[in-house]
Amino acid sequence: MVSSFARLLKNRYKGKLDQDADDFINFAVDGANRMQVLITDLLAYSRVGRWGNEFKEESSDAVLERALSNLKVVVEQRGAVVTRDPLPVMMGDDSQLAQLFQNLIGNAVKFCKDRTPHIHVSSERRGNKWVFSVRDNGIGIAPEYFERIFLIFQRLHGKQEYPGTGIGLAICRKVAERHGGRIWVESEPGSGSTFYFTIPMEREIKP
Numbered sequence: 659m660v661s662s663f664a665r666l667l668k669n670r671y672k673g674k675l676d677q678d679a680d681d682f683i684n685f686a687v688d689g690a691n692r693m694q695v696l697i698t699d700l701l702a703y704s705r706v707g708r709w710g711n712e713f714k715e716e717s718s719d720a721v722l723e724r725a726l727s728n729l730k731v732v733v734e735q736r737g738a739v740v741t742r743d744p745l746p747v748m749m750g751d752d753s754q755l756a757q758l759f760q761n762l763i764g765n766a767v768k769f770c771k772d773r774t775p776h777i778h779v780s781s782e783r784r785g786n787k788w789v790f791s792v793r794d795n796g797i798g799i800a801p802e803y804f805e806r807i808f809l810i811f812q813r814l815h816g817k818q819e820y821p822g823t824g825i826g827l828a829i830c831r832k833v834a835e836r837h838g839g840r841i842w843v844e845s846e847p848g849s850g851s852t853f854y855f856t857i858p859m860e861r862e863i864k865p
């Protein structure tokens with residue numbers, strides 16, 4: 659309601675009051691839009707673990723496909739190139755795993771500055787778990803932030819530089835942990851990052 663009415667005010671009264679009024683309405687529209695994104699992201703965060711689906715055998719190729727179709731517009735806009743190795747069948751919650759891939763690939767596209775994003779998704783078997791990786795050629799992350807970025811609301815950049823709410827990686831961590839796995843990053847500032855997450859082959863659900 660706040661967002662729609664602020665937009666209505668903008669469309670109907672733009673240029674009809676004075677410059678201050680136009681500015682104030684623009685601030686209200688931007689603020690309402692940010693609030694909407696924040697609420698959507700917070701809801702997604704709170705749902706992981708409470709509203710999950712049953713674990714089933716899922717093709718990670720299909721799960722990745724779903725994530726990429728949600729990202730179609732940004733991937734095309736940025737001319738991002740996403741490649742992948744053949745991915746395994748795993749036990750899990752397909753919606754949450756799609757969300758995990760979507761957040762990692764969305765970040766890989768976003769934190770790339772002016773380069774064409776090149777992203778590679780792969781997986782390997784290590785003992786009784788699958789290790790998935792999402793590699794990018796983006797801005798990279800300094801080692802002192804490797805842990806912090808997975809905490810909710812922790813961001814390394816201002817909203818003007820890169821938009822976002824700081825919730826995406828916290829969701830990824832919750833999803834990986836709910837599947838009995840973990841998530842981490844390796845990176846070199848300036849030359850890209852690789853995010854890894856594990857999914858055990860045996861079914862194991864964290865409450």
Ligand code: ADP
Binds near residue numbers: 765766807822
């Ligand atoms: P958001 O993307 O909304 O800022 P995230 O929780 O997804 O929130 O990420 C937290 C922070 O981690 C980001 O603000 C960014 O500083 C850093 N980050 C995440 N992914 C990448 C990446 N692929 N390359 C560089 N930095 C990243």
